[in-house]
Amino acid sequence: MEGKMRQHLLQMLIENGDTFVSGQQISDELNCSRTAIWKHITELRKEGYVIEAVQRKGYRIVSSPDRVTEHEISARLKSDVLGKNIVYEESVKSTQEIAQKLSYEQKPEGTLVVADEQTGGRGRLGRPWQSPKGTGIWMSLILRPEIPLQKTPQLTLLAAVSVTKAIYKVTGLHAEIKWPNDILINGKKTVGILTELQAESDRVHAVIIGIGLNVNVTVEDFNEDVRKIATSLKIESGNETKRADLIAAILEEIEVLYREYLNKGFGLIKLLWEGYAHSIGRRIKVRTASQQLEGVAKGITDEGILLLEDDNGKVHSIYSADIEIPGT
Amino acid sequence: MEGKMRQHLLQMLIENGDTFVSGQQISDELNCSRTAIWKHITELRKEGYVIEAVQRKGYRIVSSPDRVTEHEISARLKSDVLGKNIVYEESVKSTQEIAQKLSYEQKPEGTLVVADEQTGGRGRLGRPWQSPKGTGIWMSLILRPEIPLQKTPQLTLLAAVSVTKAIYKVTGLHAEIKWPNDILINGKKTVGILTELQAESDRVHAVIIGIGLNVNVTVEDFNEDVRKIATSLKIESGNETKRADLIAAILEEIEVLYREYLNKGFGLIKLLWEGYAHSIGRRIKVRTASQQLEGVAKGITDEGILLLEDDNGKVHSIYSADIEIPGT
Incomplete structure (x- = not known):
């Protein structure tokens, strides 16, 4: 519950960007006391958020840590x-x-x-x-x-x-x-x-x-x-x-x-x-488990298979391979 | 090791079918004593094998239990x-x-x-x-x-x-x-x-x-x-x-x-x-996740996909379905 509330608070602050969000607004939306808000703000600061708190205005995030929680x-x-x-x-x-x-x-x-x-x-x-x-x-x-x-x-x-x-x-x-x-x-x-x-x-x-x-x-x-x-x-x-x-x-x-x-x-x-696509229409080298081929990448099929046209005009279906683009 | 030896013994007996396998033969092949063989035979009998033991002839299996060990x-x-x-x-x-x-x-x-x-x-x-x-x-x-x-x-x-x-x-x-x-x-x-x-x-x-x-x-x-x-x-x-x-x-x-x-x-x-195949060349009903079709099963593709020709002559590729053969 604590986590959910903190997330909700954080979301409010992030969504409001540079604008202050008042304590009243937060307390109404989260249905919690001013003391509880302060506790969450303290926790967020510990996590690396820089949060400005100004009387009569409220809170806003100045900077967030680069986290993926x-x-x-x-x-x-x-x-x-x-x-x-x-x-x-x-x-x-x-x-x-x-x-x-x-x-x-x-x-x-x-x-x-x-x-x-x-x-x-x-x-x-x-x-x-x-x-x-x-x-x-x-x-x-x-x-x-x-x-x-x-x-x-x-x-x-x-x-x-x-x-x-x-x-x-x-x-x-x-x-x-x-x-x-x-x-x-x-x-x-x-x-x-x-x-x-x-x-x-x-x-x-x-x-x-x-x-x-x-x-x-x-x-x-x-x-x-x-x-x-x-x-x-x-x-x-x-x-x-x-x-x-x-x-x-x-x-x-x-x-x-x-x-x-x-x-x-x-x-x-x-x-x-x-x-x-980087390679379509360009000359590429293809290395599959069983062979090496060279030619022009013509496109992909509806099933995502690569089509390679070799120098004899033969089109190969490539299911799995490493490709190399000469000159890159 | 005991298990491996018993398996080897069992294999000899099974391969020889109705023919007796002599104690000497077993003892040579398994490189073990007559007493050890007897111990394994006793264990196999406990597992449900009926094994005949005849002096000067050796052992043969009369019946095996239906096990999948x-x-x-x-x-x-x-x-x-x-x-x-x-x-x-x-x-x-x-x-x-x-x-x-x-x-x-x-x-x-x-x-x-x-x-x-x-x-x-x-x-x-x-x-x-x-x-x-x-x-x-x-x-x-x-x-x-x-x-x-x-x-x-x-x-x-x-x-x-x-x-x-x-x-x-x-x-x-x-x-x-x-x-x-x-x-x-x-x-x-x-x-x-x-x-x-x-x-x-x-x-x-x-x-x-x-x-x-x-x-x-x-x-x-x-x-x-x-x-x-x-x-x-x-x-x-x-x-x-x-x-x-x-x-x-x-x-x-x-x-x-x-x-x-x-x-x-x-x-x-x-x-x-x-x-x-039960259904190829026959009239079938096909129920896929999205539709029901009826027609003749023409065959399968090289990728194992079923080909169904409907009454208008249109051929459908069936990847996944339940099929029903009317009249069965």
Whole structure:
């Protein structure tokens, strides 16, 4: 109850921005005493909020800490389903692992697992993903779409479009999508998306979308090898971003496109994806488990499969591969 | 060690069928004393084996109990990979649930979970599956094929073909496959197959094939409603079947077809499947989550999707549905 009330208070303050909120207003809305309000303000200050308190005017937030706790996210979030249930942990091995478990336990669609640090973060194909404390968004979202198995790769593309849009909205940075699941800024990897499934062969139980996003990571945080291929929003924009703002924006973008997707199908998502895609129409090298190919990326199919036309004009369907764009 | 030795002894006796195996032969092969052999024979008798012991001739099995323990199955099994690791439990909620967990723990391909009884067995689409004690095969097999997600429904079909072949081999009964995952004898459901996945959107970690097979279930074991639509090998053939014989035969059939599938693709499996299919070329009713259709089942695609031609000649791709064959 205490937590809920504090969250409600925080939400009021955040929504009012620079405007003071009077003690009376808070006390009416929260149905609590002035003393109780003061106690919550003290707690919020301990959490790193700088809150101005002026007699006869009330309270306002001067600055917030960059935290990704449940109430930091909830206070910013305007969504109907996604993020309505948030599980925050300071440090975890992997948010995907926790989300997988919660999904088995029938937690509802929209459940979000978010951590300040991952000690064993995983990327696509089991590759490790560095997730240093306090500098990135490491989160996993449970969706339960009623779609056939064959269509689930579409949700990776939907998530990539949503994250790209949210990055632009919050930071003004133009990101590009590299098939199937990376997001690049100025040619360097900024976001990785990992989509995992729990399914029967003809029914999807859950799609778990993991997002790793380098927000305030600095060049020094990356080791030498990673520096050449990875970047962060801070490195590219010069500014710090409040992670909770970006998480809220990502969830809102996903919610809009996901609703569109469930109601009207993949059409719009595909158009948006192709618009943001880094490689479509360009010459690429493709390395699958069994072969290497070179040619022009022609587009994606309605099932999210990449079409590659080789130099003999033969079109290959690429289900899973690493792609390389010569000259980047 | 004791268990391994007993299993080895059992295997020798089973392989020799009606022929006596001399104490000397056993003692040489197992590298143990006559007293040790006698101890193992006593233990096997306690488990329900009737073993004849004749001086100067040796031992032979007169009858075996119908058990599905690790050593009962292993003694009969001639496979390279499948069933090399067997987890037997007397009573479980669901073998799928255990196999899911073991798969997350990186247990190898071919791991088999088998139980004498399931208290919460599940069929396709979360439907309950009755799994009474001692009368059926309730098992789950972990496969780890390197195939794209889109192709995993093919493995349900592969499993259905394998089980149909194994039933014929062991009992002489002709079964038919009803798309996607039921096996019928004389029009009544005898086997259900449930295929579940652990996957990324472009990599399959595991395909877990659950098989529920009514072996020695009697008419009385089914409630009134189920009686009309379900049957067992015993009801149809009049004979009891040793479950371990059938499990070994199923694993061997799956292994042969699975190897063919990984090396040469879905072609042969598709032909076999269509050969055993109950509904192809016939008029069927299809009920999907969103609509009802009627028409002729034309066949399956290379991805295991059912093609239905309606009365206007339009062909529909059916990913997931219940089908009904009028007049059966």
